Amino acid sequence: MGVPPLAPRSALAQAVAQAEALDGNFVVTIRVECPGLWLEPGFKYRAEKLFAIHLEAWGSNLLVVTLETYSDAWLTMDTRDREQPEVYASNAPRLAAALQAISALLGSAPTPGDENRHAAPSETGFKDLRGEGAAYDDSWGTFEGLNRASLLRSRIPQSEDEYEQITEYPVRYFTIQRDGRTLGFVWASVGDASAGYVPRTAAGDEAFDAGAAWLLSLREAHGQGLAPLAALDWLAKCPARPEIGLIAEDAPQEASSLDALEELSGRY
Template identity: 35%
Template sequence: MRATTAVARWTWGRDLGGDSGAEAGVGPCLRKLFTAHEVLGRHRLMVGIPKVSVSVHEAGERNSYLFRGEIELRAVGSPLETAQEAAQRVHEAMSPGETGSVYAHIDGPGDVALGDAYRSEPGLFRLGGSALLGYVGVDLVTRTDFWLPYDLKGRPQPQVHAANAPRLSAALRDLAEALDSDTDPDDPTSFARPNETGAENFLGEDGNALDVWSSCELPARYDVFTHAPGFDRIGYRRTAEAEVTCVPIRSDDGTLFGHLWASEPENAASFEPEDIDDERTYHAGLLWLDRLRAAHDRGLSPAEALTELSVHRPDPDAGCADASGTHITVLRELRDQGTRPEYSGHEQGVGVAVGHEVMERDVVDGRGRDLTDRL
């Protein structure tokens, strides 16, 4: 199972020993990143030629970048050779200025062991690297549960665990050796508790694994449809108190994915999923949110966006609007019709968002010093 935020995270890091300047930031960051990538490749936890996203901040300027983009490698050699090629391409494209913090990450497919075979799994891990203020670090994040004795719904998965947990444990051991740094398990997330050899489920008082999918993942998914990003400041609002106009969205076989709705007086519009636990419904809803955001950015009002999207061409992933079912209702009543998640109060950990954007806002070095305000 795949969560929308991190299931577990591990970190490694050490001081740079007084290096400074652009080479001290970009070079060491990428060398450590590709050293770790080579280890994961040996264990088939990351496969293929990676695409590397790199951000180089200008020193003293929080929102100014000397470089921000993606590097596509032609081939992968030794970690040193690959890092040198990538660093050279970054330096050639960098704007003039003093280098501050450097961040890089790789999202890549990996192989999951299932019995005697392997299955390619997109985004099995995210591998990140950072360099700032004399410190270089690497972090590894997974959003999947193949490494746990129980899946995120609390169901036993002995064969999956037996086939994959030892692979992760061996990779963590080899990463510590290759990076010359102890493996540091991050704080517990909402889904699992990482340790030096892998991760473990949360157990209830009865000794059974908790269903963190229902208590944590489903509420997080549903929150996307009810709250706009940027504290409801980006795009249309995604909640309304008054009546809304809504249009059913159906799959090509007639299954109801949910409703697209809009409220002109409240500048609000969103998608209301019928069953947030259904993967097709969830991903269809995200596509409709993207279309609403694009309509907002083009200056359309909520009503204009709803009218335009009601005649959008059918899509096998997003479904299509059933304009004949257009009606007016109170949003609260519409939301009461479908399957909605309930918060259970499970707060074993905090959701860790996946991505170097979070690292940039909350950076702590290997000795526990908060470096965020010094970027």
């Protein structure tokens, strides 16, 4: 049957055509971000960047293909260091089958990548680290929240005219959606001067791009002297801006803590 043709006028087809037209020594780099589904018993969740495929072709002599994953569904312990045997059982065989198919296509077994605080890659997926203990008592709380906040805030100018970004109180929040997909959550503390936006990790860069606009709106509310909960009400009454997402509820929901909302946004 041969290899299926590339979709006409697709970015990949254009890159291949440009590479084939080159003469002499050259390196061609192609990176494709892939959406996909990860499973829990009875549920399916879509991630807009479940994998990324990075390909480097060094002339006709060397081809390097790197597969990156942006989900913890293949691990025996999630990124908050909690065991997840059912999630692992539903998803790890899928990753193993994909790696086997790629190995067959390329005629070579994969070389596992470097270990990190959450995972140890192997030729068939990831090793079981449950017997080795967590590298940190709370690696999510120690690193991930700060990483996401830094990435989000890098998209807007610095300012001191804004709400505090952390709170120990419960929070009320609105879900932000675009085209039926959840991008994140805009929130306000019930007990202090804190408010912000939590991007939904599975939505990828869109969640952070939209979040930057919501943070700027919160900054505007702060400039008007509105308390956090009043700012949340003000946002709900502002003219709709579909390009940054729409508020999904008629009234705000409540989470027991900002940490609980962060966990919701990070997992689903």
